[in-house]
Amino acid sequence: MLARTELDHSMHPLPGSPPVRWRISDGLVPYEEAVATMEAEVAAIADGRADELVWLLEHPPLYTAGTSADASDLIDPDRFPVFATGRGGEYTYHGPGQRVAYVMLDLKRRRQDVRAYVAALEETVIRTLESMNVRGERREDRVGVWVRRPDKPRLPDGSVTEDKIAALGIRLRRWVSFHGLSLNVDPDLTHFSGIVPCGISAYGVTSLVDLGLPVMMTDVDMRLREAFEDVFGQTASA
16 A cells, blocks of 8 residues: 555546635634534535535634544543544644634545545645745654654654644545644644644644744635645635
8 A cells, every 4th residue: 555645646626627615714713613514515515516615714722522532632621612523533622823724625526535635635734834944744654744843852762753733634425525634823732732632642733833933824824725726726715
């Protein structure tokens, strides 16, 4: 089996497909409202009543539990609301300063290959970071995008410390994707201490601002859209 790094990361749609709707919400969107909207959009896309959609937003502080979440990884259950969700993965944090991208694509128009889709989402983040001179990397044994931190003490095994800068969690229904990715721009990183993020305790979390890049969310959105179009094809503002 090919490593995700070795897969073809292009997920462009069939010729003649309409552009992906690109929507950005201001303010903090409640999690339950976002899930209800995703459910309706995914059903419409699967039925052919709506074009594909990428929805960028921020949430108020909360934790979500994926289908593989271990209850022992919820360290501080009373800190923020906790939502069980149907996406893959374990516990993650969402909150202000983190760009969440809910990606609703019809893989029947692209490639019906879940590993390739995950790799393409990772590629989108990696290209976004590269445009800001940050090297994001994949790890075959853990999903998401990681940044090496030679400025921090080495791990017990002597290897270079790595921090997670973007998390991924997806779900498919009738080959339409939902949920997606979250990129840490300038969240309160102490909020991650209430969980073991994605069930991985050996590594930390970081953000663009933590790495010394005081970027604006609007700038990140622009770069994310450009990277998405490189990997997935044309978009149109919704």
